[in-house]
Amino acid sequence: MKPKVYIAKPIPKEVEELIANYCDYKIWNHEEPIPKEVLLKEVEDVEGLMTPKGIITEEFLAYAPRLKVVSNVAVGYDAFDIEAMKARNVIGTHTPYVLDETVADLAFGLILTSARRLAELDQFVKSGKWRGIEDDFYGQDVHHATLGIIGMGRIGEKIARRAALGFEMNVLYTNRTRKPDLEERYGIKYCETEFLLKNSDFVLVMLPLTDSTYQLIGEKEFSLMRSTAFFINCSRGKVVDEKALIKALQNGIIRGAGLDVFEEEPVEKDNPLLKMDNVVTLPHIGSATAKARFDMAMKAAENLVAGVTGKVPENIVPELKILIEK
Ligand SMILES: NC(=O)C1=CN([C@@H]2O[C@H](COP(=O)(O)OP(=O)(O)OC[C@H]3O[C@@H](n4cnc5c(N)ncnc54)[C@H](O)[C@@H]3O)[C@@H](O)[C@H]2O)C=CC1
Numbered sequence: 001m002k003p004k005v006y007i008a009k010p011i012p013k014e015v016e017e018l019i020a021n022y023c024d025y026k027i028w029n030h031e032e033p034i035p036k037e038v039l040l041k042e043v044e045d046v047e048g049l050m051t052p053k054g055i056i057t058e059e060f061l062a063y064a065p066r067l068k069v070v071s072n073v074a075v076g077y078d079a080f081d082i083e084a085m086k087a088r089n090v091i092g093t094h095t096p097y098v099l100d101e102t103v104a105d106l107a108f109g110l111i112l113t114s115a116r117r118l119a120e121l122d123q124f125v126k127s128g129k130w131r132g133i134e135d136d137f138y139g140q141d142v143h144h145a146t147l148g149i150i151g152m153g154r155i156g157e158k159i160a161r162r163a164a165l166g167f168e169m170n171v172l173y174t175n176r177t178r179k180p181d182l183e184e185r186y187g188i189k190y191c192e193t194e195f196l197l198k199n200s201d202f203v204l205v206m207l208p209l210t211d212s213t214y215q216l217i218g219e220k221e222f223s224l225m226r227s228t229a230f231f232i233n234c235s236r237g238k239v240v241d242e243k244a245l246i247k248a249l250q251n252g253i254i255r256g257a258g259l260d261v262f263e264e265e266p267v268e269k270d271n272p273l274l275k276m277d278n279v280v281t282l283p284h285i286g287s288a289t290a291k292a293r294f295d296m297a298m299k300a301a302e303n304l305v306a307g308v309t310g311k312v313p314e315n316i317v318p319e320l321k322i323l324i325e326k
């Protein structure tokens with residue numbers, strides 16, 4: 001008998017075919033997110049679950065007593081309660097590498113759109129205008145400026161390469177561990193966070209959301225930034241104290257921001273960030289190209305199938321590798 005799995009989001013046909021070869025499966029085939037009560041019912045007797053950033057808590061796991069693997073269709077796995085999963089011996093997997101270049105492109109899009117005011121000027125032209133006073137259109141140069149990257153992981157590295165080699169930027173970075181190989185390859189410089197904040201024209205966060213990064217960037221950090229600097233976040237909204245960011249923008253402490261992520265998603269309609277011309281806002285689309293999303297779904301399916309057929313999935317999240325080492 002094939003193992004039972006549940007897929008909590010629509011997936012491409014080829015990905016479904018792979019799962020069908022090995023599993024007895026059901027799919028949530030609707031664009032709107034699966035309602036919690038439906039999901040809790042569907043997972044009652046499954047061994048595997050594939051989910052788009054599904055929230056896996058102790059309460060959830062109690063509804064899924066046969067669950068062996070949760071395959072997250074995302075690289076960020078902050079919605080996993082790692083201790084609860086460890087306690088119930090449930091492996092969690094994610095989709096690293098396949099989206100790195102795509103997210104790095106988007107991060108650069110945010111840098112360019114913020115600095116050169118692309119979204120604002122797009123609206124200007126579409127509203128029937130063309131020329132105003134010339135310096136009304138002035139933005140800031142990206143080439144040869146200083147980019148400070150907080151979080152030099154898989155995606156941070158791809159952003160650093162674009163910045164250093166493509167735009168000839170001066171790249172500073174902070175990270176939990178120093179990366180001398182990248183320093184040599186791209187000429188980037190490791191430094192203290194305070195130095196990075198004081199000396200960057202663009203401060204870009206590319207950190208996972210964990211207990212140690214929750215609201216890591218707050219009032220103090222914004223106060224150290226240049227008044228001409230832009231803040232770019234393409235990782236998770238909660239690594240920033242959003243109230244402090246709003247205050248910094250309202251009071252001219254920093255020049256602008258480019259945001260793909262927010263503290264609450266979908267972003268609340270009355271969030272002051274949505275009213276600011278110097279803030280570029282996107283609906284969490286860092287990995288949203290057809291190819292990257294296909295590759296993520298395929299990788300998640302491979303992890304799911306491995307987890308329910310007695311093999312070791314390729315992309316177990318680091319904190320849960322201990323479960324297969326037992
Ligand atoms: N906007 C979007 O659509 C996307 C957002 N993301 C987010 O970006 C995050 C990063 O992705 P990757 O680069 O693949 O992860 P990664 O794990 O390769 O890199 C994260 C880096 O942050 C560093 N780090 C962790 N905690 C730290 C701390 N307290 N202080 C300093 N450095 C710390 C790590 O050493 C690592 O080098 C994901 O966890 C996810 O939340 C990822 C993909 C798309």
Ligand SMILES: O=C(O)C(=O)CO
Nearest residue numbers: 073074075076286287
């Ligand atoms: O992969 C992730 O962590 C995302 O946020 C969406 O791609």
